[in-house]
Amino acid sequence: MTRVALLLFSSIFSVSDDLRRGSMERSKSFFKALHELKNLRPQLYSAADYCEKSYLHSEQKQMVLDNLKEYTVKALVNVVDHLGTVASKLTNLFDQQSSDVSTMELRASCVSQVNKTGIH
Secondary structure: HHHHHHHHHHHHHHHHHHHHHHHHHHHHHHHHHHHHHHHHHHHHHHHHHHHHHHHHHHHOHHHHHHHHHHHHHHHHHHHHHHHHHHHHHHHHHHHHHHHHHHHHHHHHHHHHHHHHOOOO
16 A cells, blocks of 8 residues: 555544544533433423412412413423524534544545545
């Protein structure tokens, strides 16, 4: 194998490791955001149970109902925000993986060209 080809192969594997690390970090970030979103469900159920019990046992039902409405709006905004975060991280992950594939294809093409031209 020629010296140029060896340098190209070495470069490809070095970049490949960097791409893999970057992709792993993005994957971790996505799964963390997804986990946080999943954790909202039990919190919302717990809050719903609390609100229901408060309403049933309260003398001031209108005040409890108003507080429940306010809480519900905030909770929905929070869930939508988390969904946006998960969607954004997933999109970023796909974009980066697509870019990584393009980079590797380009490098493979370079190696192929070196082999075809017989550069030493």
